[in-house]
Amino acid sequence: MLETIKKPIVLIGLGVLSLVAVLLYFSFNPENGLLFPKCPVHRYMGVYCSGCGSQRAIHDLLHLRIGDAISHNMLLLPALFVLIQHGLVKTKVLKSKSFLNYRYAPIIVLIIVLLFMFLRNLKMYPFVYLAP
Amino acid sequence: MENNQNMPPKPNNYMVLAILSTIFCCIATGIASIIYASKVNEHYARGEYEAAQTASKNAKMWGLIGIGAAALIWIVYFVFFGLAIFGSLANAGNY
Numbered sequence: 001m002l003e004t005i006k007k008p009i010v011l012i013g014l015g016v017l018s019l020v021a022v023l024l025y026f027s028f029n030p031e032n033g034l035l036f037p038k039c040p041v042h043r044y045m046g047v048y049c050s051g052c053g054s055q056r057a058i059h060d061l062l063h064l065r066i067g068d069a070i071s072h073n074m075l076l077l078p079a080l081f082v083l084i085q086h087g088l089v090k091t092k093v094l095k096s097k098s099f100l101n102y103r104y105a106p107i108i109v110l111i112i113v114l115l116f117m118f119l120r121n122l123k124m125y126p127f128v129y130l131a132p
Numbered sequence: 133m134e135n136n137q138n139m140p141p142k143p144n145n146y147m148v149l150a151i152l153s154t155i156f157c158c159i160a161t162g163i164a165s166i167i168y169a170s171k172v173n174e175h176y177a178r179g180e181y182e183a184a185q186t187a188s189k190n191a192k193m194w195g196l197i198g199i200g201a202a203a204l205i206w207i208v209y210f211v212f213f214g215l216a217i218f219g220s221l222a223n224a225g226n227y
Binding site for chain 1: 145148151154155157159162163166170174177206209210
């Protein structure tokens with residue numbers, strides 16, 4: 001079932017790439033560097049998308065600053081949690097069902113992503129905290 | 133009327149790709165991918181296996197477009213700016 005297992009080269013490549021990415025995101029702060037590309041949606045359309053701030057959030061997470069990570073992108077942590085749980089189920093480490101395999105999972109993700117994108121662009125009091 | 137016992141297993145809806153593409157690239161490809169993922173589930177639940185398979189292919193395509201675009205942006209960006217930054221760091225020798 002797990003297609004990627006059949007392609008060890010792809011898997012090793014992805015592993016090396018992620019390692020390089022983790023090292024880069026650990027060593028450099030995307031906040032004050034030119035090293036990382038800015039979000040194209042924010043750059044060209046002027047709005048925050050649901051992924052905006054995730055690079056900074058990854059940097060924060062790698063330095064164990066959970067609060068900063070949440071303030072830069074509230075959805076990154078839950079997203080990572082869901083992806084890791086999915087990975088653990090797929091590799092049979094966990095016996096439970098992957099959250100992503102539920103019938104309404106895509107719809108729920110869609111609603112959360114769109115709602116988050118809408119709310120974080122509001123320039124009103126409680127919602128300004130959602131902006132990256 | 134087909135019943136679920138005779139159905140082949142559900143086609144992959146590529147939600148992982150969809151989420152990765154939403155986070156790291158472009159909201160548009162991510163959302164397209166999520167919508168096709170939900171179509172996979174709905175068609176499959178109604179027993180429309182062929183339609184589910186088509187939606188699965190579309191979900192995969194949009195997910196991969198998103199990841200590919202993100203990779204492309206990163207590589208192009210890094211080639212243009214990253215090398216220059218590393219060059220200046222090496223010249224400055226500030227440690």
